[in-house]
Amino acid sequence: VLCKYYLMGVVALAAITLQSCSSTSDEKVLYFAHSLPTSHPVHKGILAMQEALKENSGGKLQIKIFPDGQLGSEREAIELLQIGSIAMTKVSASALSNFAPEYQIMVIPYLFRDSDHLFRNLEGEVGKQLLESGTEYLLRGICFYDAGARSFYTKDKPVNSPDDLDGLKLRVQNDQMSVDMANTLGASATPMAFGELYTALQQNVVDGAENNIPSFVSxxxxxxxxxxxxxxxxxxxxxxxxxxxxxxxxxDEEKGWLEEAAEESVVKQKQYWHETVEENMKMLKEEGVEFIYPDQEPFIEKSRPIMERLMQNPKLKPMIEKINSN
Ligand code: GCU
Structure with a gap:
């Protein structure tokens, strides 16, 4: 562990020393950090962006990726972005909600009925408003990637209703909304960085966690x-x-290249996502992981106070209403 942190420090220092990009007269390289493993379909989306950018800029603008939390947690990556030590990152909207409060709406339980409802909104006005909302905090959103639906998983307790969550210590992401979500549903929320979770599960620090299938697997x-x-x-x-x-x-030309590359990667990333979920589910069954499909209604009911609370916020209310009516 010490060695890992030492290494992280060295890499972070190198990044800071080198600044957010390296450039020669005819080539700029943007440093891009994120916390997911390289087998993850979101990493593959970033690779697609890297490739598209290299191609459409004729090699003049390029991306260098630091995956797997090499430069730290999502919070740390966001901070490195704000001070200009790295150029880009990919984080969960939950992590961003600590910095740009509009993103809190993305963590409201059961706000989106299904994936179509989500993407209709992300690709419409709500998405645009969210991506722009970060600018005030020095964090300009470029695009959204599919991260599926998040569900609970436990070491050894089957959960069929919110009542079964009672007394379970479950890891959630490091933001207030995620903590409220798990606590409101009846669990005992334990926020921590994604990179620390495997050991925490193994050592019984927590009884389970929640995430999408590709993250559970990778x-x-x-x-x-x-x-x-x-x-x-x-x-x-x-x-x-x-x-x-x-x-x-x-x-303006460089901005155009980057936006175009991002758009291309969004289409490909969705495809990688669906392929990966399918493969992963097959593998999990073979490995003996038990899938439970509970009645979602009691979970929806129990978590409703969260949306009601956020509706009190005059900034968030119109966005929530727009999503509900869309
Ligand atoms: C997902 C998400 C990550 C996030 C992780 C987490 O995997 O894609 O960005 O770090 O959840 O639970 O922390």
Whole structure:
């Protein structure tokens, strides 16, 4: 563990020393950090962006990726972006909600009826408003990636209703909305960084966690957790973000290349997502992970106070209403 942190420190220091990009007169390289493993379909989406950008800029604008939390947690990556030490990151909308409060709406349980409802909104006005909302905090949103639905998984307790969550210590993401979500549903929320979770599960620090299928698999949490419960409480998308300091330094032509590459990657990433979920589900069954499909109604009922609370916020209310009527 010490060695890992030492290494992280060295890499982070190198990134800071090198600044958010390296450039020669005819080539700029943007540093892009994220916390997912390279086998994850979101990483593959980022690779697609990297490739498209290289191609459409004729190699003049390129991306160098630091995956797997090499430069730290999502919170740390966001902070590195704000101070201009790295150019880009991909984080969960939950992580962004700590910085740009509009993103809190993306963590409201059962706000989105299904994946179509989510993407109709992300690709419409709500999505545009969210991506722009970060600019005030030096975090300009570039695009959304599919991150499916998040569901609970436990080491050894089958969960069929919110009552079964009682007394379970479950890891959630490090933001207030995620903590409220798990506590309101009856669990005992334990926020921590994604990279620390495998060990925490193994050492019984927590009894389970919640995530989408590709993250459950690529992090190897399925080796320790034998129940995956499809309660699908949230559909928190992933967001590609660029630091405004860096964005402002790009020419209009360079901005265009980047936006075009992002758009291309969004289409491909969705495809990678669906393929991966299908493969992963097959593998999990073979590995003996038990899938539970509970009645979602009691989960929906029990988590309703969260939406009601956010509706009190005059900034968030119109966005929530728009989503509900869309
Ligand atoms: C998902 C998401 C990540 C996030 C992780 C988490 O995997 O894509 O960005 O870090 O959930 O639970 O922390």
């Amino acid at each position: 992090s190897n949490h399925f080796e320790v957790c034998k129940y995956y419960i499809f309660d699908e409480h949230t559909r928190v998308p992933d967001v590609v973000v660029i630091g405004t300091k860096f964005w402002d330094s790009l020419s």
